[in-house]
Amino acid sequence: MVIGIAGLGRMGAAIGARLLEVGHQLVIWNRTAAKVKALADAGATVAASPSELASGVEAVITILIDAAAIDEVYGGPKGLLAGDVKGKLFIDMSTVRPATALALAVKVRAKGAAFAECPVGGSVGPARQGKLLGVMGAEAADAERAKPILAELCRRLDHAFYHLDGKRSRARGEDLGARRSGTSRDYSAAAKTGSIPSRIRSSAMLWLHTPRLRKKSQSHFQAPL
Ligand SMILES: NC(=O)c1ccc[n+]([C@@H]2O[C@H](COP(=O)([O-])OP(=O)(O)OC[C@H]3O[C@@H](n4cnc5c(N)ncnc54)[C@H](OP(=O)(O)O)[C@@H]3O)[C@@H](O)[C@H]2O)c1
Numbered sequence: 001m002v003i004g005i006a007g008l009g010r011m012g013a014a015i016g017a018r019l020l021e022v023g024h025q026l027v028i029w030n031r032t033a034a035k036v037k038a039l040a041d042a043g044a045t046v047a048a049s050p051s052e053l054a055s056g057v058e059a060v061i062t063i064l065i066d067a068a069a070i071d072e073v074y075g076g077p078k079g080l081l082a083g084d085v086k087g088k089l090f091i092d093m094s095t096v097r098p099a100t101a102l103a104l105a106v107k108v109r110a111k112g113a114a115f116a117e118c119p120v121g122g123s124v125g126p127a128r129q130g131k132l133l134g135v136m137g138a139e140a141a142d143a144e145r146a147k148p149i150l151a152e153l154c155r156r157l158d159h160a161f162y163h164l165d166g167k168r169s170r171a172r173g174e175d176l177g178a179r180r181s182g183t184s185r186d187y188s189a190a191a192k193t194g195s196i197p198s199r200i201r202s203s204a205m206l207w208l209h210t211p212r213l214r215k216k217s218q219s220h221f222q223a224p225l
Contacts, residue, residue, distance in 0.1 A: 002027065003149065004057035006050050006073050006080060007064040008035045011093070011120075014127035015063060015153055016044060022130070022152050029053040031072075049078040059089040059149060067100040074104065086112035089145050093134075095119040101137065114138075116146035120154065131155040 001024050005016045008030035016039045020026050026044035028036050029052075036046045047053035050073050054060055060080060064070055070092065074080045080090070090108045092101065092115075101117040108115040116138035126132050134154035136143060150157050 001025070001059065001149070002057045004028070004047070004053040004060040006030070006053055006060060006062045007069070007094075008039065009063070009065065010124050011127050012061075012063045013039065014124045015061065015093070017042065018128055018130050018153060019149075020044065027053050027057050031069075050074070050080040051078045051082040054080045054085050054088065055083050057088070059091065059145075061091045061093060061149070063093040065094070067096055070094060070096065070100060070104060074107065081107060081111050081113075087114075089114040089116070089142070089149075091116045091118055091146050091149065093118050093120055105137075114142040114145050116142050116150075118146065118150055118154075118157075126155075127153065134158070 003019055003024050004027045005012050005019070006029045008016060008028060012030070013035065016026055016028060020039070020042055026039065027047050028039050028044045029047045029050055030036050036044070040046050045056070047056065062070065062073060062080070064073060072079070076082065085108075090113055092104055096119075105115045105117065116136050118134045118136040118138075120127070120135075121133035122131060130153050132154045134150050134157045136146060136150060136157060138146060147157065
C-alpha cells in the first residue's frame, strides 16, 4: 500500500521505518525538512507539501505534537485537505484532546474521506517494532479500513466505535497478541475513581476505558456533519 506520513518527529520517524520494513511504499512530509533524510535514504519518497503528500497516497498517517500543528498540517492552501481527498483514509495518531480529534474527524469526513483517530501508548521502541497500544476511534466502516494498517503498528488495538451524529455503539477490544500494559491499568483505575488522569486525553481513550464517564463524554461524539 502507498502510505503517507506527515510528521516525522520521534514517533513519526519510527512508524515510518516500521511501515517501510513491512513492505509499504512511503511518501513523507515534515515541517523541518532535514528530518526526512533518514527515511528518504531508506526508500521513502519526499513530498513538497502536505497537499502533495495526500494527492499521491491511499492513506495518510499524521502524528503531530498538538492541536496547532494539526490545524497547520491539515488546513491551509497546501494542507492535507486542500485538494481532492475523496475516498482517501486519514489516521491521526497524535495524542490530542477530544475536541481536537472530533473537529478533525468532522473536517476530514466533510471532504468525503475516511477518518480514524488512534492515539497510542508506548514510545519510540515499540513504534519501531509494531508493538504500540492503540485506541482507535472511528466509525465502523472507516475503522475497517484503518485496522490493517494499525495492526502493523500495534500489538493491541482497541476500537471505540462512534458516530458523528451522536449515536453510539459498543466498544470492543482486540488483543493483537500481548498482555495489557500499565497504561491500560490506568484507564481501568479512571473508570473506578471517576476522574480522568491527564494522560487520557483523547475521545477514543475516554470512551473505551472509562465506562462511568461515557455519559459525560457523550458530547464529544455529537457533532453533526
Ligand atoms: N514520544 C513518545 O514516546 C510518544 C508516545 C506516545 C504518544 N506520543 C504522541 O505522539 C505525538 C508526536 O510525539 P513525538 O514524540 O513524535 O513528538 P516530536 O518528536 O516533538 O515531533 C512532533 C512533530 O510535530 C511536528 N510539528 C510540531 N508543530 C508543528 C507545526 N506547527 N506545524 C507542522 N508540524 C509541526 C514536528 O515537526 P518539526 O520536526 O518541524 O518540529 C514533528 O514532526 C504527540 O501527540 C505525542 O503526545 C508520543
